[in-house]
Amino acid sequence: MESLATAPERVENTDVPLLEMRNITKRFPGVVANDDVSFDLRRGEVHTLLGENGAGKSTLMKILFGLYQPDEGQILLRGNPVEITSPTNAIGMRIGMVHQHFMLVPTLSVAENVALGLKPGWRPSTNLGAVSSRIVEISERYGLAVDPSIEVWKLSVGERQRVEIIKALYRDAELLVLDEPTAVLTPQEVDDLFVILRQMTANGRGLVFISHKLHEVIELSDRITVLRNGRVTGHTVPADADRHQLAQMMVGREVVLAPDKASVEPGDVRLSLRDVKVIGDRGTMAVNGVDLDVRAGEIVGIAGVSGNGQRELAETIAGLRPARRGSVVEIDGVDVTAANSATTRAAGLAYVPEERMKDGAIGEFDVKENLLLINHDDSRFLRSGLFRSERMAEHCHRLVDAFSVKTPSLETPTKSLSGGNIQKLILARELDSSPTVLLAAQPTRGVDIGAAEYIHSQLLAQRADGVAILMISEDLDEILALADRIAVMYEGKVVSVLDRPSATREGLGLAMAGATVGEADSFVADSPIADSPVHDSDGPDSDGPESAVADSEVTDAS
Amino acid sequence: MRRVVGTRVLGGVVPLGAALVAFLFGAVMILALGANPLDGLVAMVDGAFGTPDRLATTMVRAAPLLLVGAGITVAFRSRVVNIGGEGQIVIGALLGTAIALTIPDTPKILLLPIVLLAGMVGGAFWGAIPGVLKAYAAVNEILSTIMLNLVAIQVMNVLLRGPMIDPAELEGSRIPQTQRLTDNAALPILVPGTRFHLGIVIAIAAALTVWVVLWRTPLGFRLRAVGYNPDAARASGISVERSIVTAMAISGSLSGLAGAVLVFGSESLRMVTDGSSVGFTGSAGFNGIVAALFGGLHPLWTIPSSFLFGSLLTGANNLQRALQIPAPLAIALNGIIVIFVVSSGRVRHLIEDRMLREKGGLPHSHETTDDVAVTGEV
Numbered sequence: 001m002e003s004l005a006t007a008p009e010r011v012e013n014t015d016v017p018l019l020e021m022r023n024i025t026k027r028f029p030g031v032v033a034n035d036d037v038s039f040d041l042r043r044g045e046v047h048t049l050l051g052e053n054g055a056g057k058s059t060l061m062k063i064l065f066g067l068y069q070p071d072e073g074q075i076l077l078r079g080n081p082v083e084i085t086s087p088t089n090a091i092g093m094r095i096g097m098v099h100q101h102f103m104l105v106p107t108l109s110v111a112e113n114v115a116l117g118l119k120p121g122w123r124p125s126t127n128l129g130a131v132s133s134r135i136v137e138i139s140e141r142y143g144l145a146v147d148p149s150i151e152v153w154k155l156s157v158g159e160r161q162r163v164e165i166i167k168a169l170y171r172d173a174e175l176l177v178l179d180e181p182t183a184v185l186t187p188q189e190v191d192d193l194f195v196i197l198r199q200m201t202a203n204g205r206g207l208v209f210i211s212h213k214l215h216e217v218i219e220l221s222d223r224i225t226v227l228r229n230g231r232v233t234g235h236t237v238p239a240d241a242d243r244h245q246l247a248q249m250m251v252g253r254e255v256v257l258a259p260d261k262a263s264v265e266p267g268d269v270r271l272s273l274r275d276v277k278v279i280g281d282r283g284t285m286a287v288n289g290v291d292l293d294v295r296a297g298e299i300v301g302i303a304g305v306s307g308n309g310q311r312e313l314a315e316t317i318a319g320l321r322p323a324r325r326g327s328v329v330e331i332d333g334v335d336v337t338a339a340n341s342a343t344t345r346a347a348g349l350a351y352v353p354e355e356r357m358k359d360g361a362i363g364e365f366d367v368k369e370n371l372l373l374i375n376h377d378d379s380r381f382l383r384s385g386l387f388r389s390e391r392m393a394e395h396c397h398r399l400v401d402a403f404s405v406k407t408p409s410l411e412t413p414t415k416s417l418s419g420g421n422i423q424k425l426i427l428a429r430e431l432d433s434s435p436t437v438l439l440a441a442q443p444t445r446g447v448d449i450g451a452a453e454y455i456h457s458q459l460l461a462q463r464a465d466g467v468a469i470l471m472i473s474e475d476l477d478e479i480l481a482l483a484d485r486i487a488v489m490y491e492g493k494v495v496s497v498l499d500r501p502s503a504t505r506e507g508l509g510l511a512m513a514g515a516t517v518g519e520a521d522s523f524v525a526d527s528p529i530a531d532s533p534v535h536d537s538d539g540p541d542s543d544g545p546e547s548a549v550a551d552s553e554v555t556d557a558s
Numbered sequence: 559m560r561r562v563v564g565t566r567v568l569g570g571v572v573p574l575g576a577a578l579v580a581f582l583f584g585a586v587m588i589l590a591l592g593a594n595p596l597d598g599l600v601a602m603v604d605g606a607f608g609t610p611d612r613l614a615t616t617m618v619r620a621a622p623l624l625l626v627g628a629g630i631t632v633a634f635r636s637r638v639v640n641i642g643g644e645g646q647i648v649i650g651a652l653l654g655t656a657i658a659l660t661i662p663d664t665p666k667i668l669l670l671p672i673v674l675l676a677g678m679v680g681g682a683f684w685g686a687i688p689g690v691l692k693a694y695a696a697v698n699e700i701l702s703t704i705m706l707n708l709v710a711i712q713v714m715n716v717l718l719r720g721p722m723i724d725p726a727e728l729e730g731s732r733i734p735q736t737q738r739l740t741d742n743a744a745l746p747i748l749v750p751g752t753r754f755h756l757g758i759v760i761a762i763a764a765a766l767t768v769w770v771v772l773w774r775t776p777l778g779f780r781l782r783a784v785g786y787n788p789d790a791a792r793a794s795g796i797s798v799e800r801s802i803v804t805a806m807a808i809s810g811s812l813s814g815l816a817g818a819v820l821v822f823g824s825e826s827l828r829m830v831t832d833g834s835s836v837g838f839t840g841s842a843g844f845n846g847i848v849a850a851l852f853g854g855l856h857p858l859w860t861i862p863s864s865f866l867f868g869s870l871l872t873g874a875n876n877l878q879r880a881l882q883i884p885a886p887l888a889i890a891l892n893g894i895i896v897i898f899v900v901s902s903g904r905v906r907h908l909i910e911d912r913m914l915r916e917k918g919g920l921p922h923s924h925e926t927t928d929d930v931a932v933t934g935e936v
Contacts, residue, residue, distance in 0.1 A: 318793065320792060320793060340795075340797070341792055341793055341794070341795045341796075342795035342796075342797065345794075345795045351793060353793055358787070358789050358790065359789045359790050359792075359793040360790060360793070361787075361790055362783055362786045362787040362790050362791070363786070363787070364786040364787070365782075365783065365786060369779070369783075372779075373783065373790070373791075373794040374794045374795055376776050376779045376780075377776035377779075382776070385775060386770070386774045386775060387774050387775065387776075387779075
């Protein structure tokens with residue numbers, strides 16, 4: 001390894017922390033992203049950095065990885081003060097980073113991806129054979145089974161993540177930063193990952209774990225440091241903290257993790273899907289025969305690892321992607337299978353898309369314009385064909401207040417708001433259309449806890465008002481907290497539909513990983529009632545009535 | 559809101575700086591051609607603004623640029639790159655001219671609006687073709703509009719050499735031009751003794767209308783939404799395809815109107831070409847794009863911008879007369895200004911970021927602040 005030669009001398013004294021970041025301050029125009037933050041990491045431990053979006057976690061890690069320079073403070077690596085000027089520099093110091101969004105070239109093989117960016121040395125080309133054999137060596141040692149010669153696009157998300165870890169290990173990273181590594185994994189894959197990570201710490205490496213899945217944080221961490229508004233607000237260890245305490249430390253106030261669900265009697269079917277088949281972007285059958293009903297006053301959650309057809313299904317329901325012939329999508333009894341977005345909206349659909357800055361809002365438009373995106377041509381806003389600015393402003397002020405969208409003004413460009421506020425803005429716009437069906441895809445992804453809490457309460461309020469809600473989410477906690485019925489999608493099919501009371505994290509996890517229905521069901525039978533921590537404050541009797549049982553039959557028995 | 563005001567001023571200052579640098583380049587070129595740059599400047603200013611008649615000529619040259627430029631703002635704001643101004647001008651002019659030739663005895667009060675409208679219809683049609691191709695067949699509009707320019711010019715050459723040629727020319731030199739058109743279709747002169755005709759007023763009115771449409775109507779809202787983010791526009795129920803076609807049709811109609819203004823505001827009152835690609839249009843279809851870009855793709859800023867480029871064109875003619883400097887220097891200047899204006903966008907972002915840092919504003923700042931200013935001032 002060439003990188004070893006350039007690494008600073010190694011102090012093997014284990015008393016010296018692997019990393020010490022002392023009193024780091026980093027200012028951006030108008031924001032202090034890190035304010036006197038100190039953080040340290042010892043060999044053989046997992047130190048979790050916990051905080052909401054914008055708390056300063058990524059800034060701190062970008063400083064560590066050489067992407068930013070701190071305005072004040074000092075970094076000590078293995079006891080020696082260092083200046084980390086670039087990622088290359090950081091890698092040379094044996095710092096590795098596994099990004100949330102994988103930095104892999106899909107058309108290249110695993111070995112080629114690992115070799116990418118290595119210094120070629122004196123040879124004109126990299127010896128891929130040598131790279132491959134070392135990959136095999138590493139994967140055997142850590143149980144990271146991956147074939148070096150396979151192209152990355154053929155790998156599952158979990159396998160791609162392993163490649164990222166192998167990349168870091170190949171460069172002999174002693175200090176590894178994992179930025180929300182579990183966001184895209186099934187519960188079982190998370191378990192596998194944790195085994196690998198523990199093996200790495202047993203090996204004397206130090207891991208910085210970034211996550212806001214609190215139960216994972218408690219499970220994996222040795223120590224926890226909480227950041228809020230750029231400052232360290234607390235240190236704790238898993239033994240001393242439960243999820244509520246951690247959430248409170250993150251947010252700085254009491255947090256409701258499991259909202260109260262009023263008992264609502266589901267009404268008529270508002271959204272009906274029959275044998276829906278959809279071709280995806282790659283030309284494959286992304287959605288392959290989905291049958292599902294959503295009734296007034298119920299929340300149906302679609303669980304599943306991303307990439308199993310959820311996005312395509314949502315786009316088809318919203319009128320943005322054509323369904324194959326024979327598919328039927330009905331909103332409130334109106335056939336909208338071949339309709340465009342304007343027609344599905346006219347039929348009563350409100351749509352909160354998965355990617356809010358791509359499909360949900362226009363970053364360059366101001367807050368007012370985004371709030372008016374779907375009803376700018378409403379007659380109440382027009383006088384002889386021209387906009388009535390006062391009425392529009394009035395309308396938008398009302399929405400901003402009602403949904404507590406925090407914005408300096410209605411004329412603020414939307415992209416300068418936080419993710420949570422943009423999501424609230426989209427929700428305000430969509431719910432103001434008084435929908436009969438609400439399609440919400442990843443409604444709280446990347447949103448801070450406060451906003452997520454608020455969005456969840458709004459979804460439940462809509463449920464109480466008799467709106468039929470189809471919620472697609474990769475966050476099992478969210479699904480378990482809100483859904484009345486849970487459908488699991490795997491490879492384009494709904495492989496399992498469960499009533500909330502009979503659903504468990506493990507059972508859902510197995511179904512998400514493609515286990516056949518029998519296995520999943522038997523697992524459910526083993527552990528009858530939810531054991532998810534989310535459910536702590538939420539008795540099973542608060543869920544929907546028993547009439548849902550008939551629908552819990554598996555729709556895709558074949 | 560000082561920040562917004564600051565960046566708004568910046569929006570004007572940087573392009574002017576770019577123009578200044580471009581003029582410095584022009585001075586060097588004049589020097590290289592063996593003349594005194596100061597004399598050159600005096601000659602250009604004198605040529606563009608020296609007498610009321612020259613001023614009027616400048617405005618006459620600016621009117622088609624402004625019409626095309628106003629249309630370009632519509633297209634570019636909808637993220638449709640319309641390079642087809644030339645072709646749209648030609649087709650609009652041909653349709654207007656054909657109607658003037660067909661019904662010359664119609665009273666002026668009717669015929670003038672009809673031929674102007676015909677220009678718009680012709681241009682809209684020629685613009686809608688690449689719009690439809692882009693919207694429904696994913697054909698790159700830059701390529702299709704440029705190709706359609708070539709097609710339009712050949713159509714013009716065929717018609718002006720054949721069916722529409724001045725009968726007198728059949729016996730004579732066969733210059734590709736129509737006969738003198740009926741006075742009933744001529745744009746009235748508004749300032750006697752100059753060339754200041756109604757077309758200039760129409761062009762300014764068109765720019766104002768575009769401004770109102772873009773920021774005050776549902777149509778403009780949809781076009782801008784599609785321009786910024788077609789995915790979000792589609793998801794909110796806006797038809798992206800229809801918007802693209804509409805944007806191209808509006809853009810084309812304004813170029814077509816420019817074509818009609820060129821014919822019916824001309825001194826000879828005929829449609830005439832020399833067979834070359836710019837023989838009839840004088841490159842107004844391209845210079846209009848330059849004017850719109852220099853005006854920051856804002857219809858109101860495009861008004862002074864068009865007059866600047868109009869004065870450049872008339873000034874360069876005088877340069878040729880007074881100092882024997884070739885008039886194509888103006889074309890070179892145009893090109894240099896484009897390069898500087900386009901690259902000044904980067905400079906502007908750098909300055910804006912610096913300003914924000916000093917004032918401690920938001921970390922995000924891009925062109926949108928400009929739009930805020932624009933919508934905010936209405």
